[in-house]
Amino acid sequence: MALAGGGSIINFASMTSYRPLSKVAPYAAAKAAIINYTQWLSAYLAPAGIRVNAIAPGFFVNERSRKLLYQENGSPSARGAQVLHHSPMKRFGEAHELLGCMNWLVDESKSGFVTGITVPVDGGFLACPGV
Numbered sequence: 001m002a003l004a005g006g007g008s009i010i011n012f013a014s015m016t017s018y019r020p021l022s023k024v025a026p027y028a029a030a031k032a033a034i035i036n037y038t039q040w041l042s043a044y045l046a047p048a049g050i051r052v053n054a055i056a057p058g059f060f061v062n063e064r065s066r067k068l069l070y071q072e073n074g075s076p077s078a079r080g081a082q083v084l085h086h087s088p089m090k091r092f093g094e095a096h097e098l099l100g101c102m103n104w105l106v107d108e109s110k111s112g113f114v115t116g117i118t119v120p121v122d123g124g125f126l127a128c129p130g131v
Contacts (some may be wrong), residue, residue: 058122
């Protein structure tokens, strides 16, 4: 990238980067480190014209998370209900909803002066105090 005169790196953090959730302390610590590393790397690579940012997905339904977020009958599990309670949009994300953020971050013409940030794509989860 440096030889080409620039580029864009996107790291993936998580909502657990900001709010460590129960039962996943090592995962949360690793994802928090991604935010710190993104900031450090963005400053280090900026002189080479390389931008470094991160996306912090909220709760998205995939094969692994489906078992945690839903019961077999299709209704939210206790954990899924808690997530929805703390999500102002009252739904889980879908994978395609990450693409807009990713496309923006890689597009030099639209985000060429953006580096060192982490963008939550979380349905408002981070903004919700939970009360």
